[in-house]
Amino acid sequence: MMPGKRIGFLTFGHWQAAPGSLTPTARDALLQTVELAVAAEALGLDGAYVRVHHFARQFSAPFPLLAAMAARTQRIELGTGVIDMRYEHPLYMAEEAASTDLLSGGRLQLGLSRGSPEPAYRGAEAFGYTPGEHETDGDLARRKTQQFRAAIAGAPVVPAAAGGRPSSGMLAIQPQSPSLAQRLWWGSGTRQTAAWAGEQGLNLMSSTLLSEDTGRPFDELQAEQIQVFRDAWRAAGWPGEPRVSVSRSVLPVVTDLDRQLFGGSPAHDQVGVLEGVRARFGRSYVGAPDVIAEALRHDAAVQAADTLLLTVPNQLGVTYNTRLLGTIAQHIAPALGWHPAGQPPGTDAGNAVR
Template structure:
């Protein structure tokens, strides 16, 4: 949301959802760390005194969500033609407000998303590291989100999703691309904070099934998302997803 005009984004989202016949699931967030020191400035955005990109993007997210819900926000040119009422952003796509996912990289952000009535999208990175395995910490993030959501009284949101990098190693090509990956979490520094990244899962279908069922966060979440190597082309990614589907079905997940 650091680079987005929330009202223009609301129009674009509503149009896209209408074209998709109400099937769009939209993830938003503050945005990941970037190499450009003045990226937002080049897009015409600067921080005021006492502001941070965290606070600004949360305000933009609130405006965006009001707009997609059809909340009237604009003054009409001719008030008498509209009964003196404010105008909403158009089009309005019914139900889209319940399909907004906030990308959270920490516990506090996940709790905030729950209080705001958004769904939780948790990736392969957490800006939290106390030595526990990534999937255990991510399960705690999910539970903190749900506690916050359940106490909020909201009727939108309440769903959780986690992302994984997982690759079936079946062919020689699979082995060349992913068979030699080191397993285990990665720990480092991002924006001055210790961060922990989850592992890349690679192996036979049986090995992936075992890894999936041992992953506490995957078992806890409502939805699983899989990061795909787009640079390897559509055909290869179809091969990856077809085999991941076999794994998921074999362990009884839908």
């Protein structure tokens, strides 16, 4: 296990006017995510991350939300997991990202990717983006990622104008946030794309879904992916140590309501076919906090990663999710080598928001 384990939450930002939902509208989901980021910071958690999906009742435009979260917090990392780069204009996104990072004081952690399965058929084309000849969706996402990276690194983009004509000078996008380029992650679902991320000098983000299956348990396959990434990073000659995050569904059962809501959640890996390929889904960790803590201590990928993102059932509201995160912070996370950010080891995170 790497020292200095970081723990944050990841929300999909679901909203729906369904029975039991405390996020009937998009406004509710957005405002509650800001409040949950404030609560998570008070608990000593290290990160508040949002998923990005298009054409669904989930978050789709992350930068206004991240800026609002930045305005209400002081320390916690703010990130995405992940932005589907097929949909993005690299230069406009570079301006938005730099502005948001400056507002946050350099706390932005941007997860980028080719994107996950979506409800829209060829949705990126509706945004005006189509892969080139002989180019796959993955190729398009990686090409646009390279353009985005160049832009936030200050690469010149267009000639300056003088009297309506191009001059000899070149202009970069503005504003610039100088260290943002070091806080980019690639959301990888396979060992092949993990190797690409390492070669490119990006950090690695791996979720509860891998779009490949070798028959090995999910955590072992994901740990292998992480090792492939780190080997590729070192082979490419990048300095320092890259960051690696994994996501887990962690649902401690301490009340009758918890048992009613999550007693039937799958406690084992699931295998299925997704977009024509065999995929493996990670298990949910459901049960008594001490049982979950022991199970996570034996999760090979959780131990290999420096950051653990906890997916939250956001439609249950801020109060429920604050209690859920507080239970994890107090009774589960310390077994993984975590202690509240900005506080000495031994601090009772469960008392932070009381």
